[in-house]
Amino acid sequence: MDIVDLSTLPEQDSRYDEFLRQVCDKYEMDHAAYAGMNPAAGTIHGHVTYGDDWKVHYQEQGLHLIDPTLHMSQRSIAPVDWSRLERGKDFQRVFRDAHDFGIPDQGITIPVRGPYGDIGLLSATRECSRDEWKKLVSSVISDLQSLAVHIHDNVMTSDTISRMLYHPTLSxxxxxxxxxxxxxxxxxxxxxxxxxxxxxxxxxxxxxxxxxxxxxxxxxxxxxxxxxxxxxx
Amino acid sequence: MDIVDLSTLPEQDSRYDEFLRQVCDKYEMDHAAYAGMNPAAGTIHGHVTYGDDWKVHYQEQGLHLIDPTLHMSQRSIAPVDWSRLERGKDFQRVFRDAHDFGIPDQGITIPVRGPYGDIGLLSATRECSRDEWKKLVSSVISDLQSLAVHIHDNVMTSDTISRMLYHPTLSxxxxxxxxxxxxxxxxxxxxxxxxxxxxxxxxxxxxxxxxxxxxxxxxxxxxxxxxxxxxxx
DNA sequence: GAATCTATTGGGGGTTTCCCGTAATTTTGG
DNA sequence: CCAAAATTACGGGAAACCCCCAATAGATTC
The missing domain is CATH 1.10.10.10 (Winged helix-like DNA-binding domain superfamily/Winged helix DNA-binding domain)
Structure with missing residues (x-):
């Protein structure tokens, strides 16, 4: 697939999940997740390849408040390998819970920022040996970076368009x-x-x-x- | 923001110029350029592989005010192939001038955004056939994307002045x-x-x-x- | 063809913001 | 602990903003 061509990316919400699954297949990942938020507009988008039960648990427990991946990505611009996160109290809490839902603590998060203060996070995980993971990451990091940008662009663009439909038209x-x-x-x-x-x-x-x-x-x-x-x- | 400030901040870090040259070699580009700005800090950084004469001309003519690549990148997040720019009056003006300095109108600009409103633009050009260019771009776009993030992150965090103002802490x-x-x-x-x-x-x-x-x-x-x-x- | 919207310019006048100061107390950080 | 920053407060004068009004021209719409 031509990564540059935006038209090849899914346009409907239901298809983002499917798209993430394809990413997993192509880049040999166990799971992938995208989270996008536009604080200015107050909108949030989330898509995951693992079951909704984790999503629900995550929200119910308010894990987004202590999630170290979010915390790190907030002021980072470069991809963050989870192995580099501080093994603090919050880390233990979130990843212990995650483990119960079958999500490993070996993963990477790529932050993307848009022009309106919008932030997108593309995360991918895989359970394997440390060396294997390192090798995998270095070989797909660039592609994931591009994918993160384009998926975020896609989500935010459609988000903006849909919002503008209900808003005044300035000359x-x-x-x-x-x-x-x-x-x-x-x-x-x-x-x-x-x-x-x-x-x-x-x-x-x-x-x-x-x-x-x-x-x-x-x-x-x-x-x-x-x-x-x-x-x- | 006003890019006129460029003249007041003659940042000359040869490391980045050299780095850009290596990028050109590796990815078969004629020229590469990076422009980074942090509006909150009021700092601007520019590095190019083509001569300073174009840089000077660019500033003197105030081309940053009408440069369609800047205009596009300001509200975009995805890489912008110059072939997709509108062929308007401003486009003619800028690229006619650029041509006189040996810069082709075939190129790509990759915008990067940091956490504090800072924007970085990595541009690369190459004079070749259309098909050749398309092929080249699709093969290196991901790497360039990663490089853009890397350069921008480096520039923004290495600059001491910027580092202090990088994070404007409002009470x-x-x-x-x-x-x-x-x-x-x-x-x-x-x-x-x-x-x-x-x-x-x-x-x-x-x-x-x-x-x-x-x-x-x-x-x-x-x-x-x-x-x-x-x-x- | 009339109505509507947009873009344009103007006058008058009250309100608000902004910049120049000074200066007190409290909080924060090295 | 001392220095720096934050927070509080005041005032005068210049600049900018905002609201009322009216008017013309072009484009679009009904």
Whole structure:
């Protein structure tokens, strides 16, 4: 499969699970999981190849609060091999539980970040010898990195599109001006940039606020970013 | 963000230039370039394998303002093949100039995002037939993806200045007030809510802007949301 | 063809923010 | 423990923002 071609990636939620299974087959992994969240929009997506029972247990126990893989990925950009995680109290707790559900403590998590503060985590596990694991990882790490990026891109794009369907449509001019505002430009600056009067800029900002149901420009900028209409400047 | 700052931060780390050259050799590319920016810290890094003359021309002409590769990468997360860029006015302008400096219009740009709003772009070019290029890209895309992450991670963490500002730590009070600002409250409102003077609120907003390297409150709000410090209200 | 939406510009005026200070107490960190 | 940072507070003046109003032109829609 051509990894670059986004069209080959599944578009429907139900197919992500199947896709992860294919990843496992291709890269000789036992299990794979993807978790994506867009804090700005408040949406969360999760897909796993292991049964839903672990998913349920994970949520019920609130393991996401102490999960060291999440903790690590939060401020990391490079892939994190679970063997490098600190063997602390939280680690013991999460991975002891995981073990009961047939999930080994040998795995890797690849964090991906999008333009709107969205974070995606692609994890893969395999039960085997240490040497075997090391060898496997080094041979597939690049491919997994690419896959992580593309699956996250796919999920977030469809997420954004679906969200935008229920949100106001700002005119291109309004978006343009709001984008400049998010970039720290004053109304006068924007007017100069676009070669229009600063009063016109103010009108567009006002209608943007009205459409976004925002009281102030900062709120409008925040909402627009949350919806995915613009990006942080 | 303003890339004009490039001139004020003449970062010359020959290690990365050499590294890029090795990338070219290994992956049969003509040229490679890396550009990294941390808006919160206001730092910018640039490394290229082609001569400095293009770099100079690029800055002097302010091409970063219209460069379609930058524009695309800003809101993208997946690798962008230049062939998929819109052939607009800006494209013509930038790539006509680039051609004069021996840079082809056949290339790819891989964006990488860090935890604190930092963005890195790894670009590679090669002059060859279309089919040859496609084949080359699909065979090295995964490796380039990993390399992009690696370089960006390295650059962002190795730079001492950046390291200090890499993690803008807003005080709880600043976050609290910024969150209210994102919720559309005025300074007076926030002062009433927190039972403090609206002038104190203004002080916190100011220091928040400084820490986030934002010129205006809307920009600070957007940036904080982008980094994940606060949420849209 | 009329109505609607969008983009544009303008005036007037009140409100808000922002920048320049100073300065106290409390908290935090090396 | 001392230094640094955070938090609190005040004020004046300049700048920016925001809201009311009205008006013209183009594009789209009904």
């Amino acid at each position: 291109s001019r309004e978006l343009e001006i709001l984008q400049w505002a998010a970039a720290g430009k004053s109304q006068q600056d924007i007017g100069d940039i676009l070669s229009i009067s600063h009063r016109t800029v103010e009108v567009h900002l006002r209608s943007s606020r009205e459409k976004l149901n925002a009281l102030t420009t900062p709120q409008a900028v925040g909402r627009a970013i949350g919806i995915g209409l613009i990006y942080p400047g | 709880s009070r600043e976050l609290e007030i910024l969150q209210w600002a994102a919720a559309g409250k005025s300074q007076q409102d926030i002062g009433d809510i927190l039972s403090i003077s609206h002038r104190t609120v203004e002080v916190h907003l100011r220091s928040s802007r400084e820490k986030l390297n934002a010129l205006t409150t809307p920009q600070a709000v957007g940036r904080a949301i982008g980094i994940g410090l606060i949420y849209p209200g």
